[in-house]
Amino acid sequence: MSNNTKENKDCQLHKFEKNKYFYGKLMTxxxxxxxxxxxxxxxxxxxxxxxxxxxxxxxxxxxxxxxxxxxxxxxxxxxxxxxxxxxxxxxxxxxxxxxxxxxxxxxxxxxxxxxxxxxxxxxxxxxxxxxxxxxxxxxxxxxxxxxxxxxxxxxxxxxxxxxxxxxxxxxxxxxxxxxxxxxxxxxxxxxxxxxxxxxxxxxxxxxxxxxxxxxxxxxxxxxxxxxxxxxxxxFKCHILDINNPHAVTAVQTGALVSVDGVGNAGGDVDLVPEGSIVITPDDTNDRITIGENHSAKKDNPHQVTAIQTGALVSIDGVSNPGGNVDLIAGSNVSITPNPSTHTIEIASTGGGGEPATTVQSVGTSLIVGTSDRYSREDHVHNLGRGVVDIENLSEKLQKQLELLFMYLRERALKCTVSNFKAIGIQFNNDIAFKIAQNTKDAVNNKVYQKEEDFMEFMKELLELMMAFADNIQGRSTDESFRNFLNALEELKEALGSEDALRVAIQQDEVCFYVSELEIRG
Known part of the structure; x- marks a missing residue:
């Protein structure tokens, strides 16, 4: 009988004796x-x-x-x-x-x-x-x-x-x-x-x-x-509350006894207005407003004259003190007053002749020409300088561009799932598996549909990928690790630019270099 066989039998006997004499599970x-x-x-x-x-x-x-x-x-x-x-x-x-x-x-x-x-x-x-x-x-x-x-x-x-x-x-x-x-x-x-x-x-x-x-x-x-x-x-809010939270009354606190030496115990003290002073009691809000009505008067209570203020005396030598100066239209001049806007429009009716039906315009070559479409001479459409905004494109073209951008964000996330899962198996690395799983969850939640959701996720993902890089440093070959780390640094720079399209393209680059990582021999 070999030693191994004897040890196995001893172990089995030991188990049997324990099961024979002890009931229930042993504590571990x-x-x-x-x-x-x-x-x-x-x-x-x-x-x-x-x-x-x-x-x-x-x-x-x-x-x-x-x-x-x-x-x-x-x-x-x-x-x-x-x-x-x-x-x-x-x-x-x-x-x-x-x-x-x-x-x-x-x-x-x-x-x-x-x-x-x-x-x-x-x-x-x-x-x-x-x-x-x-x-x-x-x-x-x-x-x-x-x-x-x-x-x-x-x-x-x-x-x-x-x-x-x-x-x-x-x-x-x-x-x-x-x-x-x-x-x-x-x-x-x-x-x-x-x-x-x-x-x-x-x-x-x-x-x-x-x-x-x-x-x-x-x-x-x-x-x-x-x-x-x-x-x-x-408790703290109660201590800081200065709005009488317990509804204490003036009688309870022995408040106001007199106003300027005049008192009326248990009753009211009357305030009497005089001249331009106005006193307004407000029982609803428990307050008294003391104001004046002099400043609201618009009937020149101080009898100020135009001469005293240096106001308009005449127009072109014609005056009418205390009244109006009339403006009279001529044969080719029209005068249109507008009291609501305080304006007077003086215009010429011309002297005959029809408005121009052929006007000057500016072509794309910046040479003055003629056109039967009305436009100013300084009205220029210059599309050769690359300044067309996406909002000025057709609605169909805008949607096509949005779908293309969303596809690039989605592709960047999906390649992250597959490539980090593969490298996780190759390096037996838990962080890589976590990156793959988190990104798969993000794809399932469709974070690629909105730029702001995609950017927020990518910032979190970058931290995990940097942690993965720290973890495998020394286990991978120098060149493959250096290329992968450079791709991560460029991704970090892209995230700082807040350009979602640039981030998606750079993440695709990270996916490529992570697949190129090699275990050091």
Whole structure:
């Protein structure tokens, strides 16, 4: 009997003895992990639905440093604690130094264009020990014995999305507060999610000639942690409301006793108008308007004369003080007054003769000629300078061009799906498979139909493709990798131009060079 056969029989006997004397499943690493995960997720659920997200405490003393390798690190002098929108705790011990990463997970050496820093929860496995791989096997494998809860510092160009408090400036206390609370109840009928927002705002960075520091003023505006957010909002808005939310009356506060020494306890004080002063009470709005009617008079109350103002005295020596000056039309002159527009039109009737039926025009060669079509001499159609806008083309031609552009965007996405799927198989790379799947979803959702949707997706796709390039660097041949990386850089430049047609063409170029990638021998 070989040793292998003996070991197999011993293993089978071992299994038999376990099944003979023990009923039920044996506990494995996975069972203990499930137990721990259950309580962790329960705690995260309560944090997410009740406590909110943001910085809880600390993070007042943070510095940006340049490491020995030239990349930027974040130094947390006082440390701190935070909750992300998934309810997970992020705890940073004092005097912790951590790399600053971009959204693709790579270290950064400058923060130009990405002035916002975020904390992101990160779990790492540690304490690997040998253990049975499953209850029915004698084989062992290395399994993590503990999970270390850590974090990452992410630089981004996206500003924080914290919503400012929306306090009502005018309100009827009972009615508006009731409606407010009803709206809050409706908002909480659907549990909030945390998809694609698993980051906590940390700080805004200011750049002073390449020296980075925390912008305290902008950071303070966004560092808000909401505990029972709606209750906090209700109380703060109530404190800030200066519109008498409790409908307190003057009698309750012992308000107005007299006006200029004249009082009438429990009654009204009458205001008496005189001369051009007008007093208008408004019981509906509880106010009194004191105005004047002198400025509205248009009957020259001060008897101002034309001489005093230097006004018109005569026309061509003819005057009529206090009246009008008449204009008389001649035999070939017509005079048409228009009081509604305050204009007088004086025109000549000519002296006979018919209007021209043959007029001068300008041809495409800029030579004056004749035409039986009426046009000015300076009216030129010059189509030879390449200035025709698409809006000036026929509707049919516009639609044909739109279909052509949409086809190019669709083709760029479809070639991305097929080529990255193939290269994912060749390099056994998960990022390439993710690129292919995300792009396939985009094709299914027809993001290529609208330029703005296509451009937004391509910006996200570029980050994934750059991450893929970082991942395969060193595994592919130098020339094929260099050509692929150059294509990505040209795509980034095309995205900066905001030209969707140029982006589609360049993405087609990326598809070609990704298919040319070769594994280093």
């Amino acid at each position: 690493v996975r069972d203990f992990e499930t137990e721990q995960s259950y309580f962790d997720e329960k705690r995260h659920l309560i944090n997410r639905l009740l406590n909110g997200s943001g910085l809880i405490c600390g993070f007042e003393q943070i510095q940006i440093k340049t490491a020995a390798d030239g990349n930027l690190n974040m130094l947390f002098i006082d440390g701190g604690a935070a909750l992300d929108c998934c309810g997970r705790e992020i705890v940073v011990p004092p005097n912790t130094e951590e790399k600053i990463l971009n959204s693709s997970g790579s270290s950064v050496s400058n923060l130009t264009g990405t002035p916002y820093l975020y904390l992101k929860y990160k779990a790492c496995y540690d304490g690997y020990v040998a253990s049975a791989s499953n209850p029915s096997s004698c084989a062992e494998k290395c399994c993590p014995g503990k999970t270390v809860e850590s974090f990452e510092v992410i630089a981004s160009d996206k500003a924080p999305e914290l919503k400012e408090l929306e306090c009502r400036l005018e309100f009827t206390p009972l009615k508006d507060v009731t409606v407010w609370l009803e709206d809050l109840e409706k908002d909480h009928r659907i549990c909030p999610s945390c998809a694609d927002k698993e980051r906590v705002f940390l700080a805004t960075v200011k750049d002073e000639n390449g020296i980075y520091s925390v912008d305290s003023e902008d950071t303070a505006k966004n560092r808000i942690f909401f505990t029972q957010k709606e209750l906090y909002q209700l």
